[in-house]
Amino acid sequence: MMNNSGKTAQARHDRRTQALLDAQFELQEAKKHAVLVVIAGSDGAGKGAVANRLYDRLDAHYVETLYYGAPSEDERLRPPFWRYWRDLPAKGRIGLVLGGWHHAPLLDRATGEMDEDEFKTALADINSFEQMLIAEGVALVKIWLAADEKKARKRLEALREEDGALRRPVVVEWDEIDTKKERKRLAKAGLEMAEASVGGAPWTVIPADDENQRDEAAAQALLEALTRLNAKTGKPTAKMTPAGKAPVKFPVPQLDLSLKADEATYAEELDALQDRLTQATTGKRFRKRGLVLVFEGNDAAGKGGAIRRVRAALDPRQFRVHGTSAPSDEEKARPYLWRFWRNLPRRGHVAIFDRSWYGRVLVERVEGFATETDWRRAYGEIVDFERQIAEDDFAVVKFWLSISLDEQMRRFKAREETAIKRYKITPEDWRNRDKWAAYETAMAEMIARTSTDFAPWTLVEAEDKYFARLKVLRTIVARLERFD
Amino acid sequence: MMNNSGKTAQARHDRRTQALLDAQFELQEAKKHAVLVVIAGSDGAGKGAVANRLYDRLDAHYVETLYYGAPSEDERLRPPFWRYWRDLPAKGRIGLVLGGWHHAPLLDRATGEMDEDEFKTALADINSFEQMLIAEGVALVKIWLAADEKKARKRLEALREEDGALRRPVVVEWDEIDTKKERKRLAKAGLEMAEASVGGAPWTVIPADDENQRDEAAAQALLEALTRLNAKTGKPTAKMTPAGKAPVKFPVPQLDLSLKADEATYAEELDALQDRLTQATTGKRFRKRGLVLVFEGNDAAGKGGAIRRVRAALDPRQFRVHGTSAPSDEEKARPYLWRFWRNLPRRGHVAIFDRSWYGRVLVERVEGFATETDWRRAYGEIVDFERQIAEDDFAVVKFWLSISLDEQMRRFKAREETAIKRYKITPEDWRNRDKWAAYETAMAEMIARTSTDFAPWTLVEAEDKYFARLKVLRTIVARLERFD
Numbered sequence: 001m002m003n004n005s006g007k008t009a010q011a012r013h014d015r016r017t018q019a020l021l022d023a024q025f026e027l028q029e030a031k032k033h034a035v036l037v038v039i040a041g042s043d044g045a046g047k048g049a050v051a052n053r054l055y056d057r058l059d060a061h062y063v064e065t066l067y068y069g070a071p072s073e074d075e076r077l078r079p080p081f082w083r084y085w086r087d088l089p090a091k092g093r094i095g096l097v098l099g100g101w102h103h104a105p106l107l108d109r110a111t112g113e114m115d116e117d118e119f120k121t122a123l124a125d126i127n128s129f130e131q132m133l134i135a136e137g138v139a140l141v142k143i144w145l146a147a148d149e150k151k152a153r154k155r156l157e158a159l160r161e162e163d164g165a166l167r168r169p170v171v172v173e174w175d176e177i178d179t180k181k182e183r184k185r186l187a188k189a190g191l192e193m194a195e196a197s198v199g200g201a202p203w204t205v206i207p208a209d210d211e212n213q214r215d216e217a218a219a220q221a222l223l224e225a226l227t228r229l230n231a232k233t234g235k236p237t238a239k240m241t242p243a244g245k246a247p248v249k250f251p252v253p254q255l256d257l258s259l260k261a262d263e264a265t266y267a268e269e270l271d272a273l274q275d276r277l278t279q280a281t282t283g284k285r286f287r288k289r290g291l292v293l294v295f296e297g298n299d300a301a302g303k304g305g306a307i308r309r310v311r312a313a314l315d316p317r318q319f320r321v322h323g324t325s326a327p328s329d330e331e332k333a334r335p336y337l338w339r340f341w342r343n344l345p346r347r348g349h350v351a352i353f354d355r356s357w358y359g360r361v362l363v364e365r366v367e368g369f370a371t372e373t374d375w376r377r378a379y380g381e382i383v384d385f386e387r388q389i390a391e392d393d394f395a396v397v398k399f400w401l402s403i404s405l406d407e408q409m410r411r412f413k414a415r416e417e418t419a420i421k422r423y424k425i426t427p428e429d430w431r432n433r434d435k436w437a438a439y440e441t442a443m444a445e446m447i448a449r450t451s452t453d454f455a456p457w458t459l460v461e462a463e464d465k466y467f468a469r470l471k472v473l474r475t476i477v478a479r480l481e482r483f484d
Numbered sequence: 485m486m487n488n489s490g491k492t493a494q495a496r497h498d499r500r501t502q503a504l505l506d507a508q509f510e511l512q513e514a515k516k517h518a519v520l521v522v523i524a525g526s527d528g529a530g531k532g533a534v535a536n537r538l539y540d541r542l543d544a545h546y547v548e549t550l551y552y553g554a555p556s557e558d559e560r561l562r563p564p565f566w567r568y569w570r571d572l573p574a575k576g577r578i579g580l581v582l583g584g585w586h587h588a589p590l591l592d593r594a595t596g597e598m599d600e601d602e603f604k605t606a607l608a609d610i611n612s613f614e615q616m617l618i619a620e621g622v623a624l625v626k627i628w629l630a631a632d633e634k635k636a637r638k639r640l641e642a643l644r645e646e647d648g649a650l651r652r653p654v655v656v657e658w659d660e661i662d663t664k665k666e667r668k669r670l671a672k673a674g675l676e677m678a679e680a681s682v683g684g685a686p687w688t689v690i691p692a693d694d695e696n697q698r699d700e701a702a703a704q705a706l707l708e709a710l711t712r713l714n715a716k717t718g719k720p721t722a723k724m725t726p727a728g729k730a731p732v733k734f735p736v737p738q739l740d741l742s743l744k745a746d747e748a749t750y751a752e753e754l755d756a757l758q759d760r761l762t763q764a765t766t767g768k769r770f771r772k773r774g775l776v777l778v779f780e781g782n783d784a785a786g787k788g789g790a791i792r793r794v795r796a797a798l799d800p801r802q803f804r805v806h807g808t809s810a811p812s813d814e815e816k817a818r819p820y821l822w823r824f825w826r827n828l829p830r831r832g833h834v835a836i837f838d839r840s841w842y843g844r845v846l847v848e849r850v851e852g853f854a855t856e857t858d859w860r861r862a863y864g865e866i867v868d869f870e871r872q873i874a875e876d877d878f879a880v881v882k883f884w885l886s887i888s889l890d891e892q893m894r895r896f897k898a899r900e901e902t903a904i905k906r907y908k909i910t911p912e913d914w915r916n917r918d919k920w921a922a923y924e925t926a927m928a929e930m931i932a933r934t935s936t937d938f939a940p941w942t943l944v945e946a947e948d949k950y951f952a953r954l955k956v957l958r959t960i961v962a963r964l965e966r967f968d
Contacts, residue, residue, distance in 0.1 A: 051800040060791070061807035061838060065800045073557040098801060171801070307544070316535040316549045317582060317655070323545035329813045354545060 009212070016219055017057045023226035024094065028062050031092040031333070033229045034138045036066075037222055038097040040173070041145030044152030044159070045208035047171040050145065051096045053215040054222065064089055067171075068099040077346040079392040080104070081129060085341035090333035091137065094222075098171050101126055102193060110177050110186035119189060123196045128384045130201040135377055136335035140201040141225045143218055144194070145208040149183075152208070250444040253459055255402050261466035273473040274313035280480035281314055287348040289483055290394040293476065294356045297401030298439075299429055300411040301462045306401065306472045307352055313473075314350055324355035336360060336378075337385055344389065357382055361446045366438045379449040390454035395479050398455060399472055400443065401462040405436060493696070500703055501541045507710035508578065512546050515576040515817070517713045518622045520550075521706055522581040524657070525629030528636030528643070529692035531655040534629065535580045537699040538706065548573055551655075552583040561830040563876040564588070565613060569825035574817035575621065578706075582655050585610055586677060594661050594670035603673060607680045612868045614685040619861055620819035624685040625709045627702055628678070629692040633667075636692070734928035737943055739886050745950035757957040758797035764964035765798055771832040773967055774878040777960065778840045781885030782923075783913055784895040785946045790885065790956045791836055797957075798834055808839035820844060820862075821869055828873065841866055845930045850922045863933040874938035879963050882939060883956055884927065885946040889920060 027033060037054065039047045055063060066087045075083045081101065089095040105122035108114040114122065130140055147155075159170050177186055194203050206217040261269070280286065293310065295303040307321060322343050331339040337357060345351040360378040364370035370378075386396050403411075412430075415423040432439070451457045458475045462468035511517060521538065523531045539547060550571045559567045565585065573579040589606035592598035598606065614624055631639075643654050661670055678687050690701045745753075764770065777794065779787040791805060806827050815823040821841060829835040844862040848854035854862075870880050887895075896914075899907040916923070935941045942959045946952035 048800060052796070055800055056792075056796060060795055060805040064804055067801040096800060308540075311544055312536070312540060316532060316539055316580060317551040320548055321544040 013216065016216065016223060020057050020219060020223050020226070021059065023223060023230055024058050024062065026230045027094070027226055028059075028092040030230070031090075032137060032232075034089045034091050034334075035094045035222070035225060035229070036089070036097055036133070036138060036140050037094065037218075038100050038102070038140065038142040039145070039218070040100065040102060040143065040203075041206075041208060042147045042149065042152045043172050043174050044154075044156030045145035045147035046155075046211065046214060047098060047145060047173075049211070050143070050215060050218045051098060051171075054096060054218065057219060058094065062092060063094045063096065066095045066097045066100070068097075068101075068103065074346070077348075078344055079388045079394075081125075081388055082341060082344060084129070085338060088133075088138070088334050088338060090330065092333075099173055101129065103173055106186060106189050106193065107174070107176065109189040110174075110182045112182075112185070119192070120196075123193055125384075125388075126193075127196065127200050128380070130197075132337070132377075132381050132384075133335065134201060135374070138335065139225050139229050141221050142197070142201055142203045143221055144190075144203045144205045145214065146205050147208040248445075249441075250448045252440050252444045253447060255459055255461045257402065257404055257407075257461050257463040259461045259467050260464040261470050263466065266466045266470070269470055270309060270473070273470065273477055274309065276477045277310065277313040277473060277480070278315075280477060280483075281318065281350060285483065286480075288393060289480075290345050290347050290392075291350040291476070291480065292345065292389055292394050292396045293350065293352045294358070294396070294398040295352070295354050295401065296356065296358050296362065296399065297460070297462065298403050298408060299432055300408050300415070301401035301403045302465050302468050303354055303399075303401055305465055306399070306460075306469050307354055309469045309473060310352065310476065318348060319350040319352060320345070321352045321354060324353065324359060337381065340385070345394075347393075357385065358446060358450075361450075362439065362442050365442050366435055379446075382450055383452055383455075386450075386452065386455040395483070396455035397476050397479050398457050399460050399475070400447065400457055401460045401468055403462050405433065407463050408433065497700065500700065500707060504541050504703060504707050504710070505543065507707060507714055508542050508546065510714045511578070511710055512543075512576040514714070515574075516621060516716075518573045518575050518818075519578045519706070519709060519713070520573070520581055520617070520622060520624050521578065521702075522584050522586070522624065522626040523629070523702070524584065524586060524627065524687075525690075525692060526631045526633065526636045527656050527658050528638075528640030529629035529631035530639075530695065530698060531582060531629060531657075533695070534627070534699060534702045535582060535655075538580060538702065541703060542578065546576060547578045547580065550579045550581045550584070552581075552587065558830070561832075562828055563872045563878075565609075565872055566825060566828060568613070569822060572617075572622065572818050572822060574814065576817075583657055585613065587657055590670060590673050590677065591658070591660065593673040594658075594666045596666075596669070603676070604680075607677055609868075609872075610677075611680065611684050612864070614681075616821075616861075616865050616868075617819065618685060619858070622819065623709050623713050625705050626681070626685055626687045627705055628674075628687045628689045629698065630689050631692040732929075733925075734932045736924045736928045737931060739943055739945045741886065741888055741891075741945050741947040743945045743951050744948040745954050747950065750950045750954070753954055754793060754957065757954065757961055758793065760961045761794065761797040761957060761964070762799075764961060764967075765802065765834060769967065770964075772877060773964075774829050774831050774876075775834040775960070775964065776829065776873055776878050776880045777834065777836045778842065778880070778882040779836070779838050779885065780840065780842050780846065780883065781944070781946065782887050782892060783916055784892050784899070785885035785887045786949050786952050787838055787883075787885055789949055790883070790944075790953050791838055793953050793957060794836065794960065802832065803834040803836060804829070805836045805838060808837065808843060821865065824869070829878075831877075841869065842930060842934075845934075846923065846926050849926050850919055863930075866934055867936055867939075870934075870936065870939040879960075879967070880939035881960050881963050882941050883944050883959070884931065884941055885944045885952055887946050889917065891947050892917065 027035065039050050041047060051065065064087075066084075066089075068083060071080075071083065084101050087095070105114065105119055105126070108122075109116075109119040134140060156170070156172070174186065177183055194205070197203055204217075204221045206214055206221070208214045281291065293307075295307060297303055311319060311321060320343070327336075327339055340353070340357045343351060343353075357378075360370060360382070361375050365375040390396050412425050416425050447457050447459070458471070460468050460471050511519065523534050525531060535549065548571075550568075550573075552567060555564075555567065568585055571579070589598065589603055589610070592606075593600075593603040618624060640654070640656070658670065661667055678689070681687055688701075688705045690698055690705070692698045765775065779791060781787055795803060795805060804827070811820075811823055824837070824841045827835060827837075841862075844854060844866070845859050849856075849859040874880050896909050900909050931941050931943070942955070944952050944955050
């Protein structure tokens, strides 16, 4: 028989379950946000059990578990965050994260593999990633299950002895921690992480010794996040230009468009550069590296032609050319960088992006497809993205191909005279000419804000196609030959 | 200086390039078909070079190379054809396949790993796969490069000595073949494969000793395929019921819907079964297996409730529940089974499909969303699909949950009385009741045609929810406990 307080608790539990289901349904219908519930904490505190209880109280059709153990072969061939990006749930869905991105840094710090400074950097990376998710409409519910150490260890031992006979998944994250010193360092690192996350996506620390209270607290944390999300009508639209501060004007880089290649030696030079590119992208050394190429520039500046000359030097098994057309609905349901993360090459491979993530700060800015808040934060997000690729030993080489308005007019007219449909000039192409100045402003700011040591922009004088192609190839080859 | 015949050849080459680009543009605009160009043949015959020359003559933005070497970890954890499915290009695109699905059987036959009978079975599997692709609008251009053996070997050696210094990718498929006996067996197996493919997707054998002729012949084969595709206005719509032959009527299975579980012992039995399910899906043994569950049945038959009881016994890291709602546009651009292939679980995991690929022969048949030709061929395609999963040591367990029209009415009304939005009964649900007989006919044929030894249907009397849940769990547990 249940006593009165038991009945009250049961009623509260049922009401909360009902509210959770309703809130999940709204989330799913609106398809404006995704939710990631990160479940972390001491081993034996009940991470798996909390996930299971959440499943019991949700519609499992729209829930997925994102569990990360030791990286697989496919994962090792890409930057560390690739797997978290790959698995981002679509809007309307809830992901339960076990063994997430916090795990490796904490473990490495505890074992001493990482020193204090590296750990701080790792925390900063996590914060950037999470800030970006939040800004893109992914809500984060980060639960840290805090258990009495001795009790947790006992519970864990008991669970293990049962050998999976009971429905109690055992999520073990900290098996490698066994000395007192490591445990102490883990606790300290955990505290630091918690402090670093305040103001961003803070951890909710939940006492885990009482199972019922633990599960209710986790459910309540999710419910509150869902309620907040459902109360929002959309993404924030506030402009971010600080009051009283005029936007910074970046000088438009001035290029010498009269630069020309010597026609007599062009073919020969091209051939020699292509040979060097082949050489640099084959063989054992390149297997541990990779190459990410970005082509941006004025319409009709000759991106396609330059890409053809690069591609021809590559083994067809190792490259892919990505045109950046309208995103698919699976891409639209996720943060804008997702489609580029999913197209990152494996090690030993080359990805060529014909237009790229820079669309965010170029066309989306100029055409007003992104709010100012969104394109402004994109600079930092893009730099972060490229840094992660570069740190994973991929070369990131970016080109801006420039032509003059006059030359563009000549090329448009030439295309119109060619009968071939696929060279059709659209009314949009003509309209873009009117926005030349707006694109120049956007370009100037982009170059200034996203040219980094690890992923610098190369401006290409493209009035002469031959000159442009040789410069592109020369730049790539020089960069690859710098790999030691 | 070019002589006259050289000039004519060059002009022909240019015309063909132009025609190829135009045809590719049409393919890409129409987005009705995808093309796979399988490039195979002797080592040294120029497989990589042919791929490269095709890239030179196409718009690389809509081309991708599908290269298969030794399977990766992710690939080994799924049925062998999974990787070919995963990579199917979207409609409008061209895939160049190197080291495709023909490779492993040929190699295994040549080395004697496979005997004659196994090889024949493998060829039949390839044919089924290719037939299905074709029926789904994927055109296959299969090119076999036949080279004089000695010349090819010499060319290969020369290429290898160049050590990747020139733009000549070396695609080596038959490195493991080195005895005379094996070479002979490879040649014989190749012939058999060519013969077996006639009438289906035949190989175009191209003499490879003259590079120019070889490349032109390959381009011509692709051009012809594109021209044929572009001439088609859509998918074939012809009905397939043979004239003068009345469609077979399959008897509707009669179930005893009065079956009930004992309410007094239900909770206890459920608990015991869930424990056994946990036991069967944890531990070392299951890591080499996997489980694919399919739930179909009348609307409101209790699929969701049964799934909940199964799910609750599983580790949240190892399962995913797939609701089968409208396909995404990436899914629509590929054969209908693609979305299910992409959701197949890794080994050691469980996929629960709430409605499934059987939609093709149920709702799509009844509502006329698929042509008769399409849903008729689906029976064989589905059996093939499930056989491949089962042969890879996954258990495939399929349930049809049955209730009476009266019980359905009671449940609909009960749902309408519940205030919760997510239980909303749609007008469609009511309309489906009018089609009860049509669904029964479709169900009867489906059960008859797709119940196999390796993936049998279990019919579940679901008038009593408790009975249904216990039967579902009992069936799964019994199947898993049969794993040796």
